[in-house]
């Protein structure tokens with residue numbers, strides 16, 4: 001995901017994203033946000049909602065520990081929260097990723113596609129068709 005999009009996420013909820021760029025020995029967030037831009041809005045909305053929750057119920061140790069794609073879906077791991085609302089928000093964002101194209105954010109004709117080699121991606125019909133074109 002491009003730097004400026006990642007910076008928007010960090011501005012929306014600095015605490016959640018505080019491990020971005022950390023030492024790889026310390027956090028998987030060292031490798032950045034390794035997902036398609038289609039899920040940026042999902043993550044931005046999630047970050048905004050978490051920040052609102054943290055404003056009223058601070059949890060100083062909460063942060064994301066990995067944000068990635070797993071089995072074709074958005075996968076977020078985190079630590080430091082005992083707040084059920086935050087757990088529910090994260091679960092909802094992960095569940096929503098199944099209907100949002102990871103590449104273009106379309107919500108039409110979206111399914112989990114099997115790219116072969118055990119690679120699964122949530123993609124709309126159009127992005128899937130692009131994927132199927134023979135290499136030039």
Ligand SMILES: [Zn+2]
Nearest residue numbers: 101104124127
């Ligand atoms: Zn798409």
